[in-house]
Amino acid sequence: xxxxxxxxxxxxxxxxxxxxxxxxxxxxxxxxxxxxxxxxxxxxxxxxxxxxxxxxxxxxxxxxxxxxxxxxxxxxxxxxxxxxxxxxxxxxxxxxxxxxxxxxxxxxxxxxxxxxxxxxxxxxxxxxxxxxxxxxxxxxxxxxxxxxxxxxxxxxxxxxxxxxxxxxxxxxxxxxxxxxxxxxxxxxxxxxxxxxxxxxxxxxxxxxxxxxxxxxxxxxxxxxxx
Ligand SMILES: *Cc1c(COP(=O)(O)O)cnc(C)c1O
Numbered sequence: 001x002x003x004x005x006x007x008x009x010x011x012x013x014x015x016x017x018x019x020x021x022x023x024x025x026x027x028x029x030x031x032x033x034x035x036x037x038x039x040x041x042x043x044x045x046x047x048x049x050x051x052x053x054x055x056x057x058x059x060x061x062x063x064x065x066x067x068x069x070x071x072x073x074x075x076x077x078x079x080x081x082x083x084x085x086x087x088x089x090x091x092x093x094x095x096x097x098x099x100x101x102x103x104x105x106x107x108x109x110x111x112x113x114x115x116x117x118x119x120x121x122x123x124x125x126x127x128x129x130x131x132x133x134x135x136x137x138x139x140x141x142x143x144x145x146x147x148x149x150x151x152x153x154x155x156x157x158x159x160x161x162x163x164x165x166x167x168x169x170x171x172x173x174x175x176x177x178x179x180x181x182x183x184x185x186x187x188x189x190x191x192x193x194x195x196x197x198x199x200x201x202x203x204x205x206x207x208x209x210x211x212x213x214x215x216x217x218x219x220x221x222x223x224x225x226x
Contacts, residue, residue: 001042001221008203008219015207026207029072031199031217033058034224037065043220044069050090052215056081063088074156074196074215076130079103087111093156093196093215096120096132098140101147108149115149118156118196123174124167129158137178141186154194154212155179159202168202172209 008028016023031052032040040051040062049068053059054075063071063085070090077094079102086107095101095117108115119140122131132140144150155178159171172195179192198206200219207214218224 001039002046004220004222005043005046005048008216011204012207012214015204019208021207021210025212027213029074029196029213029215030220031074031215032062032221033075033217035221037062039221040066040069052093052217056084059089060084072215082107086115087113090116091153092117094118094120094130095150095152096130098143101140101144101150105147105149113149114151116151116153118154118194119144119152120156121175121178123157123171123178124160126160129160131157134174134178137182138186141182152192154192154196155182156196156213158199159197159206161201163201165205168205169209172197172202172206172211176210 012026012028013023016026027050029050029052030043030048033054050070050072052072052074053062059071059073072091072093073085073089074093077100079100082103092115104115120131121134121137122129123134144152155175157171157175159168175195175197179195183190183192194212195210196213196215198211198214200216203214203216
């Protein structure tokens with residue numbers, strides 16, 4: 001794992017250099033779904049504390065064991081499960097609909113906290129991908145402006161599984177353009193800082209296109225054995 005991690009770190013630095021960015025602008029979130037707590041601890045020992053999970057049950061179990069790590073919810077989230085994790089996660093990457101926003105705001109108020117989220121956008125338009133369609137984003141931000149316990153700090157997307165650089169670039173630059181437009185036309189300030197984009201297959205291109213959070217699983221931990 002150490003070797004793979006170093007390789008990923010170097011590739012992040014190279015991609016940042018290539019696009020004249022500072023590598024410290026890119027946070028590595030280690031996607032720890034299906035991995036054991038021992039594997040996760042090992043990474044923590046190497047200095048990483050941000051972990052991403054895509055299922056509430058597994059996330060909750062791991063938070064129970066390691067409450068001090070920073071846990072990111074990166075998978076689709078059912079409203080009825082919000083209550084189990086809202087006071088324990090660092091950031092929710094997958095806010096993609098009004099009903100979920102209502103529930104997050106309601107539960108955050110009950111717990112007297114502000115929940116940090118990203119809005120997930122389906123830039124590629126693939127049916128299999130969750131996230132809201134780009135043409136609904138502005139309206140969604142209007143809606144969110146009435147939800148005082150939600151703090152949106154950026155956008156998230158998943159690219160299609162392909163090696164086609166052109167396709168990937170278009171998706172990642174597409175998300176960046178949506179972020180810039182929301183900042184300019186809705187906030188009038190740089191409220192949305194983050195772009196959570198880039199996985200094992202495509203993180204270098206995502207970084208070149210402005211990613212501030214890469215969600216990387218298999219390139220660090222090895223292939224999944226489901
Ligand atoms: C699994 C997963 C990742 C990581 O994928 P890898 O290909 O293993 O890097 C990133 N984001 C989400 C939402 C995931 O579910």
